[in-house]
Amino acid sequence: MxxxxxxxxxxxxxxxxxxxxxxxxxxxxxxxxxxxxxxxxxxxxxxNQSGRSLRQGTTNIIGFMMQTGTEITGQGDTFFMSVFDGVQAVFARHKLDLVALLCSSEEDPTDYLRRVVARGFADGLILSATRRHDPRIEFLAERNIPFVTLGRSLTDAGRPWLDLDFEGMAQIAIDRLVARGHRRIAVTRPHDDANLGYVFVDRCREALAAHGLPLEEELIFRSTPNETGGYQIARELLALKDRPTAALLVNETIAIGFYQGLSEAGVRPGRDIAVIGRYSPHAHFLSPPLTCFRLSLRDLGIALAETLLSTMPAFRDHYPQALVNAVWPMELVEGESDGFLVNGDESRG
Amino acid sequence: MxxxxxxxxxxxxxxxxxxxxxxxxxxxxxxxxxxxxxxxxxxxxxxNQSGRSLRQGTTNIIGFMMQTGTEITGQGDTFFMSVFDGVQAVFARHKLDLVALLCSSEEDPTDYLRRVVARGFADGLILSATRRHDPRIEFLAERNIPFVTLGRSLTDAGRPWLDLDFEGMAQIAIDRLVARGHRRIAVTRPHDDANLGYVFVDRCREALAAHGLPLEEELIFRSTPNETGGYQIARELLALKDRPTAALLVNETIAIGFYQGLSEAGVRPGRDIAVIGRYSPHAHFLSPPLTCFRLSLRDLGIALAETLLSTMPAFRDHYPQALVNAVWPMELVEGESDGFLVNGDESRG
DNA sequence: TCGGCCACCGTAAACGTTTACGGAACTATG
DNA sequence: CATAGTTCCGTAAACGTTTACGGTGGCCGA
Known part of the structure; x- marks a missing residue:
């Protein structure tokens, strides 16, 4: 028995x-x-979970879908762990468990999602690494499966999403650099599938335009969002005839490779070139400390959870005013990597 | 219908x-x-998964248990993502899915495991962040639940585990440093719960003893396994009256903080002090490149999966000769952080 | 005393699968 | 033609839980 x-x-x-x-x-x-x-x-x-969920058609499990292999997200070591922490802080109140649904890099994410959903695996989903065109969104929406995405896409109109405020970051950084005399500012972007690149570069362009400056094509650098990518960007940047005086790095982990690429050419951040990047746990331990944009990933996780629950009938009442579409602000942490003024229009030979 | x-x-x-x-x-x-x-x-x-698993008492899901929040493991997302990749390569052959069971940092891991298991959530488990005394092992063993741990503990006799070869790392590194003339070698270790610290330090002591050298207590540094921990170790190390000429870092992420701590005092790795650490994606991009121990995490994941499946009746036949207890060798990647000879017995004043 | 209400509890039917069992049709064998 | 064996398929009973429904007993008011 x-x-x-x-x-x-x-x-x-x-x-x-x-x-x-x-x-x-x-x-x-x-x-x-x-x-x-x-x-x-x-x-x-x-x-027993099987018996219960068979009877009531519910699992008390929320899936956080992510892909294994690190080349894709390029988000730093602690990124997801911190987000999870926040998500769980909310879920714990409702006896919900969080599992990470690990989609193999071999498998198509949409196929994977289809399998997971059809099996009745989770009551709701959080999607990360959203693509610019992401069929997963339509798939879930059609089936009325509660979900929220971390990251915008082109096809998420009316669907719940949260994202980092890359536009705010672009605006603040560009204004700051221009105010310090910079005229040629390099910007980075990840691969073409990521919507973030378009959002970020477009706003950089607008912000520069507001100061009457162009964003030249040769100053837009594309790379894998990891250390090696940062290194390559540095090499390409230094090879330009007319070098930029500043660089704005949109990914977390590329700064360290970028620093190294500069260093090998004797170019020092904060003295020879201004560098602004994204916060990661080692940003403070670079030489010089990286000026970067930081946010509370735990709070972002909390918001993700609340947004998701607000779309689920069983929990809707608890989160009446949850954000449905929102960008998450980042604060500027002053390091020493952007601390110099450009005197005049031409700064380097 | x-x-x-x-x-x-x-x-x-x-x-x-x-x-x-x-x-x-x-x-x-x-x-x-x-x-x-x-x-x-x-x-x-x-x-439908609930119906199926209710009937056959099986889920086709394997859980990889890990804790959220990064303070505990000190291992980054890239670490686990690579391991996952290997695990999935094996599981895909058997139509098994892998999910990460995320234990909140608020909850006791054993309580969490109890809940997960009692709910019949997974057919088998991979446990990470094994503690020196880990009640989870006994819990699973008593219930005949297939599992394998990544990391040894004191209470895993006869249970399947894989681990990194910290002893081999200690032996090779100590021999190498001693051969280059070092007599005072600092070693690091994480918090007291982690078995790794004991294994590693003990072998360092033995390896030194084989050369007729003592491992002095003041040269054993304890820290959180993250960037800040590395920084603090550097500060403490430099404050010693009789400074060591070499340091052996057992954690992945502490090197960058360690470098920074040295740098602030004008001490340069590879010239003023020899540093050997663990590989991470940025090890090569430090200045100077870190001499470090590396392993294929994907292969480790494959081995973990095979070991687990070899303990499960349904899959045993496929993996007759899987490893049950094994340490996973690491190879030394030569950087420039340990490249100098100590001439004589006293190297610094 | 009787009917109605309430608090509590037992019964049994679902939920969607898998699988043991038996039976029908067909083939082979004598 | 009878029998045995084979191939295929339908039936129904599980798996462990939740929950609609009905029933029992006690209490209260008329």
Whole structure:
């Protein structure tokens, strides 16, 4: 005898009553409930998930979909762990568990999602590494499966998403660099699938235009969002005839490679070139410390969770005013990598 | 009408036959099977996971348990993503899915595991961040739940585990440094819960003893396994009256902080002090490039998967000679951070 | 005393699969 | 033709839970 039957037999009451007692139903005597809870605790009973979800069509599990292999996201070591932490802080209140759905780099993400959803694996989903055109969004929307994406795409109109405020970052950084005399500013962007690149570069262009400056094509650098990519960008940048005096790095992990690329050519950030990047745990330990944009990833995780739950009928009431579409602001952390003024129009030969 | 019933109705055959056809049972006409598979594909049918696992008591899911928040493991996303990649390469052959079971930093890992297991969540488990005394091992062993741990502990006798070869790393590094004339070598270790610290430091001590050298207590540095920890170690190390001439860093992410701590005091790795660490994607981009120990995390993931499956009756036959207890060798990647000889016994004042 | 209401509990039917079992049709064998 | 064996398929019982429904007993008011 196993499961709830064992518990019921042990207490000499029916399994229906046991279930009602455990699930907090009102129509059960408080004394009985106490006995049930006590026995469940003592016997280590936990309801079987398959039986429960088969019956009620719900899993109490939320999936955070991500892809394995590190080349794709390029987000730093601690990025997801911090986001998870925030998500769980919210989920814990509702007895929801969070699992990371790991899509192999071999498999098409949409196929994977299809499989996961059809199996009835999770009640809701958080999608990361959103592509510019992402079929997953349409797929989930068609089936009325609760989800929220971390990252905008072109096809998410009316769908819940949160994103980092890359436009704000572009605006602030460009204004700051221009105010310090920079006229030729290099910007980076990841591969073409990532919407972030378009959003970021477009705003950089606008911000420069507001100062009457162009964004020349040769100053837009494309790379893999990892250390090696940063190194390559530095090499390409230094090879230009008319070198930029500043660089704005949109990815987290590329700064360290970028620094190294500069260093090998004897170019020092903060003295020979201004560098602004994204925060990561090592940003402060670079030489010189990186001026960068930081945000609370834990808070972002909390917001993601609240946004998702606000789209789910069972939890909607708890989060009436959750954000549905929002960019998450980043604050500028002053390092020493952008601390010099350009005197005049031509700064280098 | 949903699920397998819909499919059966559509084909005008019984659900039993449909199920048998889909599951590759022999007692079904090949023509029928073809029709079923074709219809399933066209209607997008996928068996409901709850129903299936309720009936057969199996989930086709393997959980990789890890804790959110980064303070504990000190291993970055890139570490686990690479391991996942290897694990999935094996699981894909058996139609197994991998999910990351994310234990909140708020919750006790053993409590979490208890919940997950009792719910019948996964057929098998991979445990990471194993503690020196880890109750999870006993818990799983008692219940005959297939598992393998990544990392040894004191209480895993007879249980399957894989680990990095920290002893080999200690031996090679110490021998190398001693051969280059170093007599005072600093070593690092993480917090007291991690078994790795004991394994590593003990072997360092033995290796030194083989050369007739002591490992002085003041040369054993304890820190959090992150960038800040590395920085603090550098500060403490430089504050010693009798400075070591070499440092051996056992964690991945601390090198960058360590470098910065040295740099602020004008001490340069590879010239003023020899530094040997662990590989990470940025090791090559430090100045000077870090001499470090590297391994293929993907291969480690493959081995983890094979080890786990070899303990599961359903897959045992496929992996007769899988490793059960093994340390995973690391290779030395020569950088420039340990490239100098100490001439004489006293190297610094 | 009787009917009605309430608090509590037992019964049994679902949820979607898999699979043991038996039976129907057909083939082979004597 | 009878029998045995084979191939295929339908039936129905599980798996463990939740929950609609109905029933029992007690209490209260008329």
């Amino acid at each position: 196993k499961g709830i039957r064992r518990l019921a037999q042990h207490l000499d009451i029916s399994i229906g009553t046991v279930s009602r007692a455990l699930n907090g139903r009102p129509d059960v005597n408080e004394e009985t409930r106490r006995r049930v809870l006590e026995a469940a605790e003592r016997l280590g009973y936990v309801a | 949903k699920g397998i019933r819909r499919l059966a109705q559509h084909l005008d055959i019984s659900i039993g036959t449909v199920s048998r056809a889909l599951n590759g049972r022999p007692d079904v006409n090949e023509e029928t099977r073809r029709r079923v598979l074709e219809a399933a594909e066209r209607l997008g049918y996928v068996a």
